Each structure stands twice: as C-alpha cells, then as structure tokens.
Amino acid sequence: MIDEIQNFKNYLTQVITIDNKSFDMSIEYLKIERICKGEYFVKDGQVCSKIAYIHEGLFRIYYLKDGIEINTCFCNEDSITSSFNSFINHIPSNENIQALENSVVVTLSFENLEKLYLESPIWQTISRLLTEKECLRLSDRASSLSFESAMEKYKNLLKYQPEIIQRASVQHIASYIGVSRETLSRIRAKIG
Amino acid sequence: MIDEIQNFKNYLTQVITIDNKSFDMSIEYLKIERICKGEYFVKDGQVCSKIAYIHEGLFRIYYLKDGIEINTCFCNEDSITSSFNSFINHIPSNENIQALENSVVVTLSFENLEKLYLESPIWQTISRLLTEKECLRLSDRASSLSFESAMEKYKNLLKYQPEIIQRASVQHIASYIGVSRETLSRIRAKIG
DNA sequence: GCTATTTTGTGACAATTGTCAATTGAAGTC
DNA sequence: GACTTCAATTGACAATTGTCACAAAATAGC
Numbered sequence: 379m380i381d382e383i384q385n386f387k388n389y390l391t392q393v394i395t396i397d398n399k400s401f402d403m404s405i406e407y408l409k410i411e412r413i414c415k416g417e418y419f420v421k422d423g424q425v426c427s428k429i430a431y432i433h434e435g436l437f438r439i440y441y442l443k444d445g446i447e448i449n450t451c452f453c454n455e456d457s458i459t460s461s462f463n464s465f466i467n468h469i470p471s472n473e474n475i476q477a478l479e480n481s482v483v484v485t486l487s488f489e490n491l492e493k494l495y496l497e498s499p500i501w502q503t504i505s506r507l508l509t510e511k512e513c514l515r516l517s518d519r520a521s522s523l524s525f526e527s528a529m530e531k532y533k534n535l536l537k538y539q540p541e542i543i544q545r546a547s548v549q550h551i552a553s554y555i556g557v558s559r560e561t562l563s564r565i566r567a568k569i570g
Numbered sequence: 571m572i573d574e575i576q577n578f579k580n581y582l583t584q585v586i587t588i589d590n591k592s593f594d595m596s597i598e599y600l601k602i603e604r605i606c607k608g609e610y611f612v613k614d615g616q617v618c619s620k621i622a623y624i625h626e627g628l629f630r631i632y633y634l635k636d637g638i639e640i641n642t643c644f645c646n647e648d649s650i651t652s653s654f655n656s657f658i659n660h661i662p663s664n665e666n667i668q669a670l671e672n673s674v675v676v677t678l679s680f681e682n683l684e685k686l687y688l689e690s691p692i693w694q695t696i697s698r699l700l701t702e703k704e705c706l707r708l709s710d711r712a713s714s715l716s717f718e719s720a721m722e723k724y725k726n727l728l729k730y731q732p733e734i735i736q737r738a739s740v741q742h743i744a745s746y747i748g749v750s751r752e753t754l755s756r757i758r759a760k761i762g
Numbered sequence: 763g764c765t766a767t768t769t770t771g772t773g774a775c776a777a778t779t780g781t782c783a784a785t786t787g788a789a790g791t792c
Numbered sequence: 793g794a795c796t797t798c799a800a801t802t803g804a805c806a807a808t809t810g811t812c813a814c815a816a817a818a819t820a821g822c
Binding site: 528564 | 808809810811812
C-alpha cells in the first residue's frame with residue numbers, strides 16, 4: 379500500500395479499530411492530489427464535495443468579513459480538512475481552504491463516502507467519531523476565544539500547536555487567535 | 571404517545587426521516603425527568619452518561635475557570651443537551667448543566683444509545699447528523715467570539731436567540747458572549 | 763548581487779473593555 | 793409593609809487592544 383493511503387489508514391486507526399476488509403473497500407474511492415503553496419483546496423462559492431486527509435503540508439481555512447480575511451483553522455499533516463458546512467449540506471462554501479505549503483492529500487468524495495456508508499456501517503461510525511472530535515476542538519477553541527487575553531491565547535497556541543507558530547505567518551496567526559497583527563507582534567516581542 | 575416523546579420524535583424528524591418502527595424501538599429506553607430551577611442535570615466531576623432532549627425549560631452549561639463561572643451554552647426547549655466530551659469519552663465532566671427554569675427532559679443513556687446503534691443503523695446516522703449540527707453551531711460561535719465587538723455579539727444574540735435575552739440573567743448572558751456584566755449593562759442601556 | 767514587494771515590528775494615540783466601588787432595583791421572606 | 797438578599801446599573805479610572813503611520817526586515821523576482 380502506498381504511503382499516503384497507509385497514513386490515512388493509521389489515522390483512522392487512532393479513532394477506531396478498523397478491519398482490513400472494511401478499509402480496503404475505500405481504496406478504490408480514494409484519490410491522491412497535490413496542492414501547491416498558495417493554491418486552494420476549496421474556494422468561497424464552490425461546493426466542497428470532498429474531504430482531504432493531509433499526508434503532507436499545511437492549510438489554512440479563512441473567510442472574508444467586510445473584505446478582511448478571518449482565519450478559522452490551521453490544518454497540518456495527519457489531520458482531515460474540509461469545508462464542513464458545504465460538504466455536509468451540499469451548499470456553496472463561505473470558506474477558503476488554502477495550502478500554505480506544498481501539500482499532498484488523500485481525498486474522498488461525498489458521493490463515495492455515502493457508498494461506503496451503505497457498504498459497511500463502520501464508515502458511519504468513523505464519520506460520527508471524526509465529527510465528535512471536531513466538535514471537541516471547536517468547543518475548546520470557542521472557550522479560548524471567549525475569555526482568554528491575547529497573551530494567553532498565544533501562549534496556548536505555543537503550547538498546543540507550536541508547529542503552527544513555526545510554519546504560519548504572523549498575520550495569519552493573529553487572525554486565528556482573534557487579535558490584530560500589531561498586538562501579536564508586541565506579544566512576540568515580550569516573550570521573545 | 572405522550573407529548574414529551576412525540577416532541578422528541580418530531581425533533582429527530584427535522585434532521586432525518588425516521589420510520590415508526592425505528593423510532594419505536596427507542597421508546598422503552600427513554601426516560602422522562604423533571605429538573606427544578608437551579609438544579610443540575612450534570613455536575614462538574616460526574617460522568618455524564620446520558621443526553622437530554624429538552625421538552626420544556628431552559629439550561630445553561632458552564633465551567634469554572636479560576637473560580638469564575640464561564641457560560642458556554644444556553645439550551646432551551648426543543649433542543650438536546652449533554653456534556654459532550656464526558657458523554658462521548660466516559661470521562662468526568664468539567665462542565666455543569668444547570669436548569670434556569672423548571673424543566674422536563676427526555677433522557678437516553680449512552681448504554682441504550684449503543685443498543686440502538688446495533689438495532690438499527692439509522693441511530694448511527696441520527697447521532698452523526700446531530701453531531702454535525704452541533705459542529706456548525708460551535709463553528710459559528712467561535713467565529714462570533716473571535717472578532718465581533720461586544721455590541722455586535724449582543725446584537726447577534728438578540729437576532730438569533732432573542733428568547734435567551736428574555737429568559738436568562740444579564741450575568742449569564744455576559745459570560746456567554748465573553749464580556750463583563752458591566753459592559754453588557756452599558757450596551758443594553760444604549761440599545762434600550 | 764540588486765530592486766520590488768510583502769511581511770513584520772514599533773511608536774503614538776484612540777477606542778473598547780475590564781475592574782472596583784457605590785447605588786439602584788427587584789424578588790423573596792417574614 | 794419592612795427587611796434581607798441578590799442582581800443590575802452607573803461612575804471613575806486603568807488596562808488592553810486596535811488603528812494608523814512609518815520603519816525595518818524578510819522574501820521573491822530578475
């Protein structure tokens with residue numbers, strides 16, 4: 379099995395024990411795609427019809443609010459990215475998913491995922507568990523944004539996602555933690 | 571069928587078409603509970619082993635951060651509440667779910683939900699769809715908290731959940747939108 | 763290498779929000 | 793109705809953060 383697919387399988391194994399047969403039925407549906415730095419996995423206005431397991435690379439999710447980019451998420455290797463609302467409800471995305479580095483992803487279309495749901499109930503369970511995981515992440519994020527100071531939010535990012543600080547730009551990080559880039563600059567100057 | 575159960579069924583119907591047979595198999599597992607104003611559905615430290623469909627009433631979810639209560643959610647009638655992380659992972663909750671009004675809920679235990687998963691795959695789907703719904707709510711909440719001003723956050727609450735403003739106290743609402751209660755008082759004075 | 767462009771950092775100041783204290787108001791009890 | 797208790801409001805001031813302008817640094821293109 380090629381690396382990309384194997385990694386995807388390992389990722390799922392972290393959430394649930396999946397037998398080879400159930401996983402193998404997905405292989406014909408998976409597609410490997412390369413997305414260069416700066417390019418988009420999903421653009422505002424498109425329907426996001428697939429999810430991507432990131433084998434290698436880094437993405438950011440952002441949307442435009444009064445012409446300003448609001449970063450809502452960074453997704454790095456060994457995680458899954460997609461424009462959630464768009465994917466689930468088949469409506470045009472209001473988000474953009476952009477590669478911040480040259481990336482390699484394994485994609486699975488909604489259409490094929492629904493086939494998997496019918497072929498084996500474990501895919502339902504996988505979907506549910508991954509969604510639950512995302513819920514917990516969002517819940518933590520909401521908590522963090524609601525009452526932490528800019529400094530605390532930055533320190534927590536440093537603690538829990540230090541690789542993002544190495545790999546993403548200051549302006550994107552600032553937007554992600556909900557502060558102006560000048561404020562983030564000053565915080566970085568203090569911490570060193 | 572008694573009102574509480576019928577309402578729960580109607581609620582599920584909004585998410586998915588459920589045949590009578592599949593729904594009926596849940597009935598023996600459902601339990602109706604009354605929770606008086608001020609009392610708790612879940613307390614910090616307990617494992618939350620069930621979810622509650624709220625037939626009537628209002629709850630808030632909060633946790634303690636340095637002795638301060640942080641409100642993360644209001645749940646009113648015709649919605650589902652639970653301490654998510656605790657319920658899913660069977661770990662002690664760090665949240666409290668408190669009734670703000672005398673309430674009537676329909677509960678379903680994790681144990682029984684798992685039985686339903688085995689009895690009919692539609693329960694898996696229901697779980698997944700409800701989780702997806704929660705994800706979207708959290709995602710909107712995180713966005714709102716990350717860049718809106720106190721005034722904007724209050725106005726949006728007024729727009730999308732006006733009943734909360736009528737029924738919850740200023741201090742709880744303030745905590746929910748992530749501002750001090752004094753600031754919220756001033757905003758209310760301005761808007762009138 | 764050099765220039766052009768973008769990103770980041772810094773200073774000055776303004777706006778927003780938080781904190782503390784005191785007052786007003788509302789709800790419940792006797 | 794008076795009293796107690798808790799919630800909400802208001803004022804004064806401080807702290808945090810945002811905004812704007814510009815300088816410094818990093819990056820990309822040639």
